[in-house]
Amino acid sequence: MATVQYDQLQTLYRTLLVFATVAVVILAVGLVEFVYFEPPGQTTGVKARIAGVYQYDQATGNTIGPDRSSFARTEEFAAVVDWSGLPPDLSVDARWYDTFGSVVGRVGPSTPAALGPRTIIAVTVPQGLHHNLPGHYTFVVERLQGGLPVEVLARRIVLVER
Amino acid sequence: MRATPAYTTPPAANPQPRLRPGRYGIAVAITAVVVIALIASSLLNYVYLDSIPGRTSLYGLLAVALIALGTYIGVRAFTRERASRRKHLIRAGVLLGLGVLLWLLVIDVFVFTQAAGPGVAAICALACIPTTAFGLFVVRRMDRNEKEPWKLVLVAAAWGAIVATSLVIWGESLWESIASRTLVPGPGLDASTAFSAGVLEELAKGTAVVLLFLVMRNDFDDVVDGIVYGAAVGLGFNFMESVTYMTNLYAIFNSEGFGWYAAGFQWYARQGLGLFFGHATYTAFIGAGLGVARQLHNKRQKAFAILSGFLIAIAGHFSWDAWLTFFPIDSTLFGLVEIHMRTLIMTGPFTAGVIALLLFGIRYEAMNLVDQFRKEAASGSGAILPEEIPILASPWQRLKQRLRAFRRGGLRAYFKVARLQSGQLDLAMERWHRERQEIDMPLEAEDALRQRVLQLRHWVPA
Numbered sequence: 001m002a003t004v005q006y007d008q009l010q011t012l013y014r015t016l017l018v019f020a021t022v023a024v025v026i027l028a029v030g031l032v033e034f035v036y037f038e039p040p041g042q043t044t045g046v047k048a049r050i051a052g053v054y055q056y057d058q059a060t061g062n063t064i065g066p067d068r069s070s071f072a073r074t075e076e077f078a079a080v081v082d083w084s085g086l087p088p089d090l091s092v093d094a095r096w097y098d099t100f101g102s103v104v105g106r107v108g109p110s111t112p113a114a115l116g117p118r119t120i121i122a123v124t125v126p127q128g129l130h131h132n133l134p135g136h137y138t139f140v141v142e143r144l145q146g147g148l149p150v151e152v153l154a155r156r157i158v159l160v161e162r
Numbered sequence: 163m164r165a166t167p168a169y170t171t172p173p174a175a176n177p178q179p180r181l182r183p184g185r186y187g188i189a190v191a192i193t194a195v196v197v198i199a200l201i202a203s204s205l206l207n208y209v210y211l212d213s214i215p216g217r218t219s220l221y222g223l224l225a226v227a228l229i230a231l232g233t234y235i236g237v238r239a240f241t242r243e244r245a246s247r248r249k250h251l252i253r254a255g256v257l258l259g260l261g262v263l264l265w266l267l268v269i270d271v272f273v274f275t276q277a278a279g280p281g282v283a284a285i286c287a288l289a290c291i292p293t294t295a296f297g298l299f300v301v302r303r304m305d306r307n308e309k310e311p312w313k314l315v316l317v318a319a320a321w322g323a324i325v326a327t328s329l330v331i332w333g334e335s336l337w338e339s340i341a342s343r344t345l346v347p348g349p350g351l352d353a354s355t356a357f358s359a360g361v362l363e364e365l366a367k368g369t370a371v372v373l374l375f376l377v378m379r380n381d382f383d384d385v386v387d388g389i390v391y392g393a394a395v396g397l398g399f400n401f402m403e404s405v406t407y408m409t410n411l412y413a414i415f416n417s418e419g420f421g422w423y424a425a426g427f428q429w430y431a432r433q434g435l436g437l438f439f440g441h442a443t444y445t446a447f448i449g450a451g452l453g454v455a456r457q458l459h460n461k462r463q464k465a466f467a468i469l470s471g472f473l474i475a476i477a478g479h480f481s482w483d484a485w486l487t488f489f490p491i492d493s494t495l496f497g498l499v500e501i502h503m504r505t506l507i508m509t510g511p512f513t514a515g516v517i518a519l520l521l522f523g524i525r526y527e528a529m530n531l532v533d534q535f536r537k538e539a540a541s542g543s544g545a546i547l548p549e550e551i552p553i554l555a556s557p558w559q560r561l562k563q564r565l566r567a568f569r570r571g572g573l574r575a576y577f578k579v580a581r582l583q584s585g586q587l588d589l590a591m592e593r594w595h596r597e598r599q600e601i602d603m604p605l606e607a608e609d610a611l612r613q614r615v616l617q618l619r620h621w622v623p624a
Contacts, residue, residue, distance in 0.1 A: 008522075008526045008529075009454070009457055009458065009526065011522070012385055012454050012519065012522060012523065012526065013454050013458065013463060013466075013467055015518070015519065015522070016450065016451060016454055016467055016470045016471065016474075016519070017466065017470055019447070019470065019474050019515055020466075020469070020470035020473045020474055022474075022477070023470075023473040023474040023476070023477030023478070024473060024477070026477040026480065026481050027473070027476065027477050027480060030353050030356065030357065030480055030481075030484055033349060033350070033353050033484070034350050034353040034354060034357075036350075037346065037348055037349045037350030037351075037353070038345055038346060038350035038354075073417065095347070097347050099414075101347065101351075101352070129418050130418060131417070131418070133414055133415075133418075134413070134414055135414065136342075138342065138347060140346075140347060142346060149346045149347075149348060150346065151346065152344075152345075152346055152347075155343065157342070157343075162413055162414070162417075
């Protein structure tokens with residue numbers, strides 16, 4: 001006859017505890033990752049000014065019409081940034097993110113002084129596509145430190161309709 | 163190791179059983195919190211987010227209420243007399259059916275119809291049904307000795323698909339809304355979103371397994387059962403998430419001419435490659451924690467086991483969502499290999515872990531059942547005969563016995579033997595729990611089970 005050893009339940013329990021220890025390490029690494037990319041105490045109080053988001057004419061490189069918060073898929077659009085209000089030696093960039101978090105438009109990194117004339121940041125249609133994908137697009141002006149964005153100085157979210 | 167008297171009927175674990183054990187109170191409290199959270203979530207979504215999912219959530223409340231009521235009546239039906247059981251089961255079935263249909267209707271009309279159309283949503287749902295059904299079939303088969311009732315496996319999957327997804331809408335929407343307006347886009351925001359998905363989704367899915375653990379204790383025997391229920395909840399959640407992603411991606415990419423390709427890829431990633439690797443694995447860990455806790459006597463250990471299950475599930479889910487982007491996929495043909503490698507590397511270790519717990523649990527359960535077969539046979543009650551022990555101990559031998567009966571007396575004989583085997587396994591399981599003093603049922607329940615086995619034996623041809 002086999003002898004039933006209740007220790008085996010303890011083996012299961014201990015195995016679970018070992019897995020849980022690994023889980024705690026994973027979550028701790030995640031927390032470290034979050035703090036690394038979102039370092040605390042980075043608020044400088046500096047604010048960038050986004051003049052607006054406008055329909056964009058690629059041929060002329062100019063914006064058209066009024067400030068808008070939604071666009072059709074077939075419309076090209078761009079954000080206009082006023083760099084003059086920022087300290088001239090700050091390391092900054094500006095980016096467009098599409099609904100999947102991919103960068104679909106960018107200027108910088110550089111200083112506001114160097115970026116001065118590049119006020120229009122357009123969304124570019126990804127390679128292989130005919131138009132912008134629908135969804136929410138986020139435009140951010142970021143301050144960089146050591147090559148990493150550490151603070152959002154201005155943000156706009158617009159909708160590309162289906 | 164605890165000494166146990168051999169070859170005797172173990173004493174009643176709880177000589178003065180209460181009709182409603184204390185854990186029922188916890189179950190009622192959890193259910194009340196879930197219902198309040200659902201109502202609050204729906205109202206807040208509607209008032210503050212005013213998004214399409216917000217409206218879905220509000221109108222979907224009726225569906226959720228129907229499903230909750232149907233589940234309650236369905237589960238209660240099995241505690242009623244056989245004569246009135248059918249009536250209650252029909253009521254429960256009608257309510258559940260209405261709830262599911264209404265929910266799908268709400269999703270179609272308010273979320274996807276504008277962009278993809280109800281036809282696309284229906285095709286996506288239909289494409290996911292066979293794979294999810296296959297997943298549930300496999301998961302239920304994993305319990306080699308005492309398979310869980312289909313009704314509970316389906317209730318678990320329905321909770322995962324409908325209630326758990328409803329519970330997380332508000333929390334995830336709010337989290338995402340705040341994070342996308344305050345955090346720097348990039349890996350930090352990805353990590354934040356992954357924490358949101360890991361914590362909220364696993365808590366929502368885990369609530370179903372906790373409720374089964376609290377209310378259906380007779381059908382929640384050990385770590386194996388916990389893994390089965392947990393995986394079933396995960397498969398249900400994965401079903402609804404697959405439909406959502408497939409339809410959404412179809413709508414996004416359709417005007418570019420490859421909507422079906424995008425939806426098909428999602429189907430393969432979630433219903434093929436990720437069927438057992440994703441949500442099923444994560445929630446199975448919650449079930450494993452509850453299953454181990456089911457048999458532990460020390461309250462501190464119980465709490466640690468449950469907490470461990472949740473932690474592993476959250477970590478597994480988090481690691482996939484947060485670090486997916488660290489494994490970029492080439493747009494070349496080699497990308498197809500990379501997709502499989504990514505799943506294997508990132509989720510494979512978690513799935514291997516849950517399989518290890520399952521195999522160990524099955525072995526542990528089998529050893530103890532054999533021990534109880536021997537003790538019951540030695541008692542001379544006649545419910546289990548000494549020569550039946552090798553047959554009952556092996557799923558393969560049990561099948562051979564049923565097939566022999568089929569050859570002799572057809573399907574009728576096959577099912578009679580199946581019922582007898584099932585009754586004998588139930589009896590051994592009951593004895594095992596009683597011996598470990600982890601059962602509420604009075605000793606009379608075990609005697610009734612023994613009488614049922616004897617009656618079944620009488621009906622089975624020799």
